[in-house]
Amino acid sequence: MILKNCRFVITQDSSRKILENVDLHIEDGKIKSISKPGKKKPGDYIDCSDKIILPGLTNAHTHIAMTLFRGFEDGLELNDWLGKINPIEEKLTPKLISLSAELGIMEMLSKGVASFVDMCYPFKETYLVSGKYGIRSVLGPGFSDKSFKEAITFAKSLLKLKSAFFRPSLSHQSIYTCSEKTLLMARDFARKHNIKLNIHAAETRKEVLECYKKNRMFVIEYLDSLGLLDNSILAHCGWITKGEARIIAEKSAVVVHNPVSNMKLATGAFFPYTELSLQNVPIALGTDSAASNNSLGMFDEMKAMCLLNKNNSWDASLAKAQDALDSATIHGASATGFANGSIELGKEADLAAISAKSLELMPLRKDSLLGNLVYSFNSYVDFTMIAGKIVFDKAMLPEWLKRADKISRELNQFIEKNR
Amino acid sequence: MQKERLAFLRIGALFSGGKDSVYAMNLLNLSGNEIACLISLIPESADSMLFHVPFTEQIDTLAEAFGLPLVKVTAAQDELFSLKRALKKAIEKHSINAVCTGAIASDYQRMRISMVAEELGLRVFSPLWHKSQEKILLEETGFMNFILVTATSEGISRAVLGKSFQPDDAGKIIQQKVLSNKAFEGGEAESLALDSPMHKKKIQLTDTLSRSDSEFEHYLSGKAILVDKK
Secondary structure, eight states: OEEEEEEEEEOOOTTOOEEEEEEEEEETTEEEEEESOOOOOSSSEEEOTTEEEEEOEEEEEEOGGGGGGTTSOOSOOHHHHHHHHHHHHTTOOHHHHHHHHHHHHHHHHHTTEEEEEEEESSOHHHHHHHHHHTOEEEEEEBOOTTTHHHHHHHHHHHHHHTOSSEEEEEEESOTTSSOHHHHHHHHHHHHHHTOEEEEEESOSHHHHHHHHHHHSSOHHHHHHHTTOOTTOEEEEOOSOOHHHHHHHHHTTOEEEEOHHHHHHTTOOOOOOHHHHHHTTOOEEEOOOOGGGTSOOOHHHHHHHHHHHHHHHHTOTTSSOHHHHHHHHTHHHHHHHOOSOSSOOTTSBOOEEEEETTOGGGOSOOTTTHHHHHHHHOOSOOSEEEETTEEEEEGGGHHHHHHHHHHHHHHHHHHHHHHO | OOGGGOOOOEEEEEOOSSHHHHHHHHHHHHTTOEEEEEEEEEESSTTOSSSOOTTGGGHHHHHHTTTOOEEEEEEOSSHHHHHHHHHHHHHHHHOOOEEEOOOSSOHHHHHHHHHHHHHHTOEEEOTTTTOOHHHHHHHHHHHSEEEEEEEOSTTOOGGGBTSOOOHHHHHHHHHOTTOSOTTOTTSSEEEEEEEOTTOSEEEEEEEEEEEEEETTEEEEEEEEEEEEOO
C-alpha cells in the first residue's frame, strides 16, 4: 500500500523530521520506504495530499474495562471515588467487561491510538476485544495473593502466542494489594520471561505516608529494595523525590504521566517532570480509565500534560508540544516494547492520519503543525492504521456510533440497576 | 453550583521570617486565600534540616508585623513530631485546613511536611515548589524588601549582608556559577523579610553587629523593631 503524496509526515525519528509531500510505502505491515511522490500506478493507494500522517499514539496507562464508569461520579477524591466504584465493579459480568472494553477501544482507535497498556481484571475479555479490533495491547492482569496463579497462567498463554499485537505484563494496583512474597514471585516471573511489571506508584500522599511508616522508605525506594523496578512501567509517580527519579533512571523504568486523571481526582500530585527529564527517563502518557478522565483520547492528554507542567513550574518553555508528542509516541513505545512510535524504515506501519483541512488546525504551516495538533486538535482522525491495515476510517463512524449506542444502552441498564 | 459545599481555605503559613516563607504566603493571599495564622518552629539545634534558624528568637516581633496570630512550638530532636504538634495546635486554635510552605526544591522538606499533613488531613500549598530559583530570587527582590542575615557560601559577598537586596544584587548572584541554589534553598544564605504587601508594619533592624568566621562565613545580628508603614 502507498500513502500517496502525504501533505505532512511527522516522523518522530531521532532528528524529529517533518516531511512534506512524500509517499509512504507500506509492505507486510511495515514501513518499506519513504520517497518523493512517484507517478500514480494502478494499485492499492490512498491519496493523502490533504493529510497529516503521524505515528499511531500509545495510551500507556489505562483500565479499558472501566469505560462503563465514564461520568459515573464527579467531585470525589481517589479513595472516596474507589469506594463508590469498587462494589459495583465486583458485580460486572464477562459480557459487560467485554462491552466496556469494546467501547473504550473504539474510542481510542477513532482518536489515533494504536497501542495501549492496560491494567485489567478479568483479562480474557479485553484480549478478545483487542484482537477483534486489531489494536496492539500490553495486557497486565492485575494480581493479588489470591489471583496470582490465574494471572501467571494468562501471562503464559499470551507469551505462547508470540503475537506482534499482544504482550503480557503483570500489574499490581499498589504495594498494599498483595504480600511481599507475591510481589517477589511476580518479579521473578517477569525477569524470567522478560516481561514488564506495570505498577501504580506513588499516586497519592496517603500511599507515600503508609509506605514510609511501614518501611521507612518512600514508594520508589521500597519498590527498588524489592528489585521490582527493573524494566517496569510506573504509572502516576506524582509523589516522588529527586533521589527516586535517579533510581528510576538507573533501573531503566518508564514513567507514565496521567495529568488529567491526577488533576480530576485532586491527588495534589506534583509530577517531577524536570527531574525525570534531566535523568533521561522516558515519560510516556496515559489517560487512566475513562472513569477518572473521562476521555481516552491522547490529544486531550497531550494538551493537559503541557499546560499542567508549564503552569506548575511557571516556565512556558517546559513541556512543549514536541515533548508531549514524544510522550505519546516514542516514549509510549518504550513502555509497550512494540516497534512503533515513529515512522522509519522497518518500523511497524502504525499510523494516524488527520485532515490538514480540520478547522481547528488552521492556519496550518509546518512550524505551527505540532502546536496546533497538541493544543487544538480533538476530533476524530481520518484513519488509524495498525500493521498496515486500516482499523478505523471516518467512513466507518456511523456504523461504529450505532454499535456504541447499543453498547451504551446495555451498560447503562447495569449502572442504573446497581448504583 | 452547590455553594454549601465550598469550604474556604484557612491556611496556616509555616513562617520563619525569611524571604521564601513570606513570599509564599503573600502569593496565596493574592490568590484570594485567608492566612489564618503563622506557624513557627523554633529549632533547638542550629543544624536543623527542616527549619530556618536565624532570628527565630525574635519570631514574636516578626509575626506581629503581620498582625496575625502566631503558633510557636520549639522543635525538639524529633522535628517531625514537633511539626505535627504545631499543626495540631493550629488546627485546634485557628481551625486551619491547609498549610503553606516556602519550599522550593527540598524534597526533605516537602515530603515530610506532606506526610504529617496527610495524617492530619491538611492540604499543603507550596507555591514556590519547582519554580526556577533565579526567577524566584528576581521576583522576590521586586516584590518585597528583604536583607541577607547570613552568607555562608562562596559567591555571596559580605558587602550584601544587611543591605536591602536589590535587583542588581540578584543579578550578581545569578551570575555566580559556584552557587547552585540561586535562591539559597540549600542554606547558602539566610534572609529576613522586612516588608511585603502582607506586612502591616515594617521591620527595622537596629543595634546590628556583623561578624565573619572565615572568608565565606558572614553573620549579621540585631534587634528587630516594628515601624509604621507610610
